[in-house]
């Protein structure tokens with residue numbers, strides 16, 4: 129009798145099993161409940177020829193895209209004016225066993241032709257920030273669901289434009305804030321909802337990530353660390369992101385830090401952000417990097433560039449329910465990566481100290497910890513309160529981008545469209561989070577003056593109920 133080794137909760141296994149005509153001929157062996165033994169592995173190696181042949185390289189290539197288990201999504205077309213970037217994307221599709229996409233690469237406006245296609249249901253907008261809202265509005269007007277990458281509010285009017293376009297067309301937009309799905313962040317959300325923190329009174333987060341090599345590089349493919357070029361001579365984000373640091377002084381990347389805290393505080397769903405105030409330090413990091421780089425130095429033309437964005441930008445935010453939030457933008461100095469989360473309530477405290485691994489944080493719950501006044505490592509708390517989504521999809525997500533978070537945000541986007549359910553992070557969240565950037569710029573320019581944060585829900589926040597992450601579905 130033939131034997132099939134399978135995983136009961138794997139959708140690919142389920143699909144393949146359904147396609148096998150006479151399944152009764154086979155012995156089914158569920159490998160999570162009864163793992164493969166070394167002896168069985170050796171027997172399979174003999175049949176396959178090598179251990180390597182037993183692993184599907186194809187499915188490993190799907191993983192970074194989070195598409196490896198998805199038979200419900202097809203990438204029909206790509207719009208990108210950069211031929212080299214299109215070639216990379218096509219390679220990714222080919223590695224995942226997908227058909228090549230139809231290309232719209234004829235300049236910055238060719239995306240409009242892509243939007244005319246009637247075989248596309250939804251678009252991901254993952255372009256430079258200045259393109260997010262114009263492309264999002266055009267996509268809504270063309271009748272496509274929109275998944276919009278993080279950050280990109282060039283001004284407050286743009287934030288209103290995307291809200292109004294979604295309301296006018298009746299088509300939803302999802303804010304693709306992947307950090308809301310980080311494993312430790314979701315475990316803390318679980319703890320917040322279970323009351324471990326008591327009443328949450330303060331949240332902190334930010335983007336504390338040394339981007340000097342991203343924003344100044346050689347201009348060659350993946351030429352990070354190998355030069356100090358930006359603009360047309362730079363590679364990837366150096367082509368466009370660095371210019372924002374020349375022109376703007378503000379909280380340029382608020383959503384990774386704010387999104388998770390906003391979800392925990394039910395922002396736009398019973399609560400809202402009301403006011404902010406921002407201050408910025410000197411801008412020293414990028415200039416110093418250019419001066420000290422072997423390919424830079426005082427004679428390099430970029431040594432004369434005056435960067436406007438302070439190395440550290442701190443933004444304090446108040447909420448309608450009386451909480452405070454502190455956001456930090458810290459991307460141009462030497463430092464290890466950390467998003468600096470802190471959630472503090474009347475009964476508990478979490479401080480994130482690393483890059484999201486479950487043991488890279490500290491907690492304090494005085495009642496459970498016998499008033500010890502000592503931090504406890506977060507690992508066992510996170511494991512005990514692991515979110516149902518990670519319990520269900522953690523294995524599938526494990527190889528996806530950004531430590532698995534990208535799997536969940538894409539999964540939510542696809543599932544909501546298929547089930548005709550509202551997006552858990554919607555256009556009001558997107559507009560509110562995007563608005564932090566132009567408001568922080570204004571505040572800094574006015575010496576830290578407090579700015580009102582618009583209510584993009586127009587009062588609906590008082591009736592709207594939280595919907596993010598209540599089940600293991602999406």
Ligand SMILES: NC(=O)c1ccc[n+]([C@@H]2O[C@H](COP(=O)([O-])OP(=O)(O)OC[C@H]3O[C@@H](n4cnc5c(N)ncnc54)[C@H](O)[C@@H]3O)[C@@H](O)[C@H]2O)c1
Pocket residue numbers: 207208209210213214235236237239253254255256257259277278279280304305306363364365366367530
């Ligand atoms: N969520 C996350 O963790 C995360 C991580 C990285 C980047 N991002 C965001 O994703 C977006 C893209 O960042 P990236 O790192 O991929 O940058 P990138 O520069 O590598 O890619 C941007 C692409 O957009 C293309 N483009 C430029 N103008 C266009 C136009 N008019 N129409 C169509 N395509 C155009 C560029 O040619 C380039 O290929 C940004 O908003 C960034 O903030 C999010």
